[in-house]
Amino acid sequence: MKTKFSERHEVASIKIIDMLPDAEMGTARRLDEQLQTLAASTAGGLPAERLKVRTKAEFDVVMQRIVEACEAGLDVPILHFEAHGSPIGLEYPNGERLLWNDLAMNLTKINRASAHNLIVVMSTCYGSMLSSALSILRPAPFAILVAPSEPVSVGAIELPTERFYSDLLRQLQITDAFDRHLKQHRYISALGFFCRYWLSAYKLIGTAGGRERFREETLTYTLKRVPAANKKHARKAIKHHTPMVFQEQFELNQALFFHGAQPMTVADLKAMLNG
Incomplete structure (x- = not known):
């Protein structure tokens, strides 16, 4: 059974990726x-599984x-990583x-x-260094990331993490669970990242100079990718229909970034600016 979480996400299990030495x-x-106990005693409990990983091959x-289970519709997990981390990545036990x-x-x-x-x-x-992989030009590696941005000790995060899952x-x-318990972590939303980028772009086309810059950047990008016979039409369309082109670019980028999902619209951007 899938459980709905805030920000419109559904999950069906918790997978603990255990990369610590024995x-x-x-x-x-x-x-x-703790998660096994919660699964048995709470309505929101999810089946948990600890997966021991010692090498890259494992x-x-x-x-x-996990990919195959998701593709088959059998699972949508929360992935919890227990590992030693550094600014460049995680360390296997070997x-x-x-x-x-x-x-x-x-x-x-x-x-x-x-x-x-x-x-x-x-x-x-x-752990929050994983967010450096977020780019508006490629699909998002996660919907939500909850992770420390600095060195942390086991004693400082073990109990808060248990309380986080209990509340979650x-x-x-x-x-709410994050704000209450994980003071040494950052909460990073792919949707928030996407919104910040496109809000800036939307503000840009609200000015004459911004519209011109948007047209030029879109034109440069488009003309590299369309056949020679279509370049004249593309140039005219971009020059005279900036709002329409903006919406088309927004929708294309959204489909790429969110793996085909469409969590928001240009109207949502307008509402954010006006709100």
Whole structure:
């Protein structure tokens, strides 16, 4: 059964990706035990599974298994990572590195297979570095990321993380649970990232200079991609129909970024500016 969370996302399970050395795996095990208890005792409880990953090869197998389950409609997980992190990525128990960009590529496949419903929680140092993979020019690797931006200790985040999940699964409001418990984490929304970019673009075409800049940038981009026979028509359309071109570009970008989902419209942008 899928459970609805705020910001229009649905999930069906929690997968704990345990990348800690065997001598340090107590935190992942305790979290798994807590989630199993919550699954049995609360209406919002979700089945939890701890997946031990020691090498890149094992990680690849786990990620592919999750992708296939999502594609088959059998799962939409929250992915919770327990690992040692650094500014460049995560560390496997055998000493290998998983770079943030490589992790993002794997998560993008899961986010696509789950129709942009992937929530990622990182109990790792520098976990928010994963957000550096967000780009308006490519599909989002996650819907929501909850992660520390600096070095953190187990003692500082273990209990707050347990309380976060307890509130999340009982109240189904991820932002409320985050605000209440995860003071050392950042909350990063792909929708928020997308909105900030397109709000700036929408404000830009509200001025004469901005409209001209938008036309020129769109024209440059478009003329590189259309056949020679269509260039004259494209130039005329962009020059005289800026609002229409803006909406078309917005919708195309939205379909790319959100893996085909359409969480908002140009009218929503207007409402944000006026609100």
